[in-house]
Amino acid sequence: MLSLDQIVEKLKEIAGPRFVSTNPIDKINYQHTLAYGAYKALPDVIVLVESDENGCHPLGRLLRFANEHRVPIVAKGGVGMGISSPLKGGILLDMLGMDKILEVNPTLQYVIAEGGASVYAIHHALRQHGLMLPNYGTYGPSVIIGAMVTKGGIGYGMTRYGWIADMVIGLEVVLPGGETVRLGALANDGTEFGPFQKWVHIPDLLGLFTLSAGSLGIISKVCLRAIEGKREWLHDYCYGFRREQLENVQEALLQLVKGEVVYDIHFTDHWQYFWPMEEGLYDKKQIPEEAWFFLKTILFARDQEELAYKEKRMKAIYEGQGGFEIREIAEKGMGARAQEHGLHGWPDFHIMGPDGWCSSVVRHTGMFAVVSLMYPITFLKLMYDFDEEAKRECGLWDPEHSPQHDSYVTRDLAIKEETFVFYNPYDDEDVARLRQWMGKIQEFSNKKGVVWTAPTLSTKGPYPYERLGNAYDLVKQIKQFIDPNNILNPGALV
Numbered sequence: 007m008l009s010l011d012q013i014v015e016k017l018k019e020i021a022g023p024r025f026v027s028t029n030p031i032d033k034i035n036y037q038h039t040l041a042y043g044a045y046k047a048l049p050d051v052i053v054l055v056e057s058d059e060n061g062c063h064p065l066g067r068l069l070r071f072a073n074e075h076r077v078p079i080v081a082k083g084g085v086g087m088g089i090s091s092p093l094k095g096g097i098l099l100d101m102l103g104m105d106k107i108l109e110v111n112p113t114l115q116y117v118i119a120e121g122g123a124s125v126y127a128i129h130h131a132l133r134q135h136g137l138m139l140p141n142y143g144t145y146g147p148s149v150i151i152g153a154m155v156t157k158g159g160i161g162y163g164m165t166r167y168g169w170i171a172d173m174v175i176g177l178e179v180v181l182p183g184g185e186t187v188r189l190g191a192l193a194n195d196g197t198e199f200g201p202f203q204k205w206v207h208i209p210d211l212l213g214l215f216t217l218s219a220g221s222l223g224i225i226s227k228v229c230l231r232a233i234e235g236k237r238e239w240l241h242d243y244c245y246g247f248r249r250e251q252l253e254n255v256q257e258a259l260l261q262l263v264k265g266e267v268v269y270d271i272h273f274t275d276h277w278q279y280f281w282p283m284e285e286g287l288y289d290k291k292q293i294p295e296e297a298w299f300f301l302k303t304i305l306f307a308r309d310q311e312e313l314a315y316k317e318k319r320m321k322a323i324y325e326g327q328g329g330f331e332i333r334e335i336a337e338k339g340m341g342a343r344a345q346e347h348g349l350h351g352w353p354d355f356h357i358m359g360p361d362g363w364c365s366s367v368v369r370h371t372g373m374f375a376v377v378s379l380m381y382p383i384t385f386l387k388l389m390y391d392f393d394e395e396a397k398r399e400c401g402l403w404d405p406e407h408s409p410q411h412d413s414y415v416t417r418d419l420a421i422k423e424e425t426f427v428f429y430n431p432y433d434d435e436d437v438a439r440l441r442q443w444m445g446k447i448q449e450f451s452n453k454k455g456v457v458w459t460a461p462t463l464s465t466k467g468p469y470p471y472e473r474l475g476n477a478y479d480l481v482k483q484i485k486q487f488i489d490p491n492n493i494l495n496p497g498a499l500v
């Protein structure tokens with residue numbers, strides 16, 4: 007077994023001495039995630055991986071070395087939510103040096119980028135060609151594409167187009183033995199036709215690296231399908247419903263998703279608007295007092311004719327269920343104008359900054375915690391009512407805890423729920439209330455068959471995995487086959 011000094015020496019030889027650090031301050035800096043103090047693990051050594059202009063990079067050699075000497079190795083993206091925390095120490099692989107956008111093909115509408123490229127940079131490159139990824143998150147420049155595939159990234163546009171992973175048509179992955187494999191459309195790279203479709207004439211292996219939390223291979227390239235798109239083609243609306251109309255909300259959502267009319271629907275509630283209204287960011291007189299649920303809805307239309315058709319169908323569905331239009335929120339809280347009003351919208355660059363979508367809430371409350379889970383739209387009422395009851399029981403259903411919902415409606419006829427609590431991290435009682443609420447949600451949801459967003463064994467425990475029965479056994483066997491020494495993000499999936 008090699009000593010840490012010997013490991014560091016070898017890593018310097020492979021990646022270059024400037025790219026390897028054991029500095030304690032660096033380790034603490036890399037520990038920072040959006041989950042703040044929740045993940046305390048530190049790596050033994052940090053390696054920044056860089057690619058040169060010819061696309062050469064040391065990933066293969068790094069992985070082979072780590073595998074030979076059984077050193078844990080965890081890829082780290084932009085900001086992190088904690089799942090790139092090096093639970094067993096070892097090497098933390100900073101992917102931000104593999105950040106090149108390699109090709110935008112406007113004719114066949116795909117983009118190829120390195121695994122460490124910022125999703126934001128990909129959007130920017132596509133825009134130069136009148137294209138877009140029809141899935142736009144709120145993370146601005148901070149997160150990377152390899153991580154978004156392997157952790158299940160989502161964003162606006164999800165109601166019509168799905169997850170970022172749904173847009174992936176090809177991957178290049180470096181396996182723990184150091185070998186590079188090209189999958190899907192990228193398996194066709196190097197031929198005269200080049201990459202063009204996801205399916206090649208072997209079984210689909212792309213899915214293996216989706217939602218795998220970086221524990222089966224390191225993604226070095228991603229090929230994504232783009233669509234034609236312009237900001238001007240997105241049109242914003244907001245519909246309100248009263249608290250007792252949740253079943254109508256459910257029904258309207260089902261009809262809107264099935265009808266394939268809308269580009270995106272965001273389900274939010276009263277608490278999201280409480281502090282912005284108190285601060286005068288919205289004109290209270292323009293928002294009916296009885297409005298409790300707010301469905302921020304985006305239509306995608308290339309011209310007036312398409313817009314008129316979609317608008318008519320959307321209105322008929324919302325109004326048929328007793329919803330009422332609220333222009334104040336569509337005009338101030340959505341789209342590019344939201345930034346001008348100090349409110350959140352598309353695009354969103356900072357979650358907590360002066361223009362960030364949580365800023366007015368944070369000014370009055372504290373730090374936020376969020377639980378992210380998925381269930382069928384038909385269970386929205388059950389899940390919302392349970393969450394309200396749990397928050398009430400834990401003393402969290404008040405403006406000071408801003409217990410808001412900010413959820414996506416997905417094309418899978420599901421809700422990707424994000425339910426929040428803002429709290430004071432320096433107040434032990436407040437932290438205890440938060441933990442109690444989280445425990446209640448976890449227990450209730452697990453029993454129902456919820457699907458967690460970006461879970462890991464360390465964050466959600468074994469139950470969500472074990473309930474999948476022999477499907478999880480098969481995943482463990484595949485992991486054993488690909489990564490027999492369990493060096494890749496150990497403790498995340500297995």
Ligand SMILES: Cc1cc2nc3c(=O)[nH]c(=O)nc-3n(C[C@H](O)[C@H](O)[C@H](O)COP(=O)(O)OP(=O)(O)OC[C@H]3O[C@@H](n4cnc5c(N)ncnc54)[C@H](O)[C@@H]3O)c2cc1C
Binds near residue numbers: 083149220
């Ligand atoms: C301001 C802000 C807003 C956000 N809004 C959204 C949103 O709208 N939608 C959304 O989906 N998420 C959102 N997030 C959460 C975001 O998805 C997470 O921060 C997430 O973890 C993204 O990846 P990361 O680049 O930070 O990488 P990390 O968290 O460091 O990595 C995530 C996982 O990917 C693995 N990994 C990293 N790179 C690779 C690679 N090249 N190959 C294989 N595995 C790899 C890591 O080991 C880890 O398991 C937001 C985050 C922030 C900071």
